[in-house]
Amino acid sequence: MHGFRGSTLDQIAEKSGLSKPNILYYYQGKEEIYQHLLAEILELWLTSLEEIDPDGEPIEEILTYVKTKLELSRIYARQSRLFANEILQGAKRMPPEAKDYLRRQVQRAVAVIEGWISQGKIAEVAAHHLLFSVWSSTQHYADFESQIEIILGPSHNRTQTFDDAQGYLMTLYRKLLTPSEHQSGSWPAAADKKTAARHL
Amino acid sequence: MHGFRGSTLDQIAEKSGLSKPNILYYYQGKEEIYQHLLAEILELWLTSLEEIDPDGEPIEEILTYVKTKLELSRIYARQSRLFANEILQGAKRMPPEAKDYLRRQVQRAVAVIEGWISQGKIAEVAAHHLLFSVWSSTQHYADFESQIEIILGPSHNRTQTFDDAQGYLMTLYRKLLTPSEHQSGSWPAAADKKTAARHL
DNA sequence: GTCTATAGTTAGATAGAC
């Protein structure tokens, strides 16, 4: 699980307990094994994104997503690194269907977030960039784990670090998203009744 | 510039205009070329971190660092990806001196930030995690450029995206760092005279 | 279905002429 070139069929064979030719009996080639893994990971990432509920309480919905994404990074750190490596290499081995799936799910989430903004339920932010920063700041704890190890030293407790990260990220995104007292952009542009009522 | 295994000596030879054996006349091997590149990039990253001035205006100092880091990601995107790839692979090819250098510079910056916090000049945050999120959220635009391309489509303007990112990140970190009106933690613990004066 | 043995390819490094 170290990228397409990072693992050899010999290693995969050893880990899986099958022989090399036997693996190639089930898969057409190394490429197919790799893309199968990629698809699984993307599914995991996007399912959590899909769970953002347009009818939920906006800030809590987003904070829950952040929390879930961090948890996925903790549990599926190796998978996160495999995916990160693929993107780093230019996403050349990512099938077009997977790219479409990614694009569609992001578009949905962006629409939900922009809806909340226009209703004045969260502060005005660039929705795409909010998602980018949520992804990067959570996945960092998986993808750059070896750098964190270098900085915090070998004595640091992994679980503790993830707990601290959660506390930090909750504060970060709560402060960002909480609407300011007198938000000019959301009204009178906002059509939401409750929002309007607050200003009367 | 696609990681140690991502580029072959043949490609390096072609790009540099030299022949393969001629490159190995100057460098002992591929490993030495790679580590030379790594060291250059780390220097670039840590120099910008070093520029954080303990005597400057805290929030502006940090926001300037964020801006600089984003600019470095824009200009040195390939280098950022090379470094990210090394960390992703477990930082196994990073020399111990480079790791020490990284650790020391981070410790210095953390001390500066914690000083500002104890003086009540910025909100209370976990300094290490602040740095982690600044790195990840800025480097994302270099390291995950191909994913951004997938999401925003081929028609998106790279310069525009970086400009939008800067606006977003300035808001994000300004909101995080601005101390709240009645900050209990910073006073009376804070020994700073001006801070105390604000409360009289 | 599963294995051993091996073919075919690629890439890092070196020998040796100029």
Add this chain to the structure above:
DNA sequence: GTCTATCTAACTATAGAC
């Protein structure tokens, strides 16, 4: 210092027995 030609190791994939 720089090149062509070549060696050697590692790796993907297949042939063919059981």
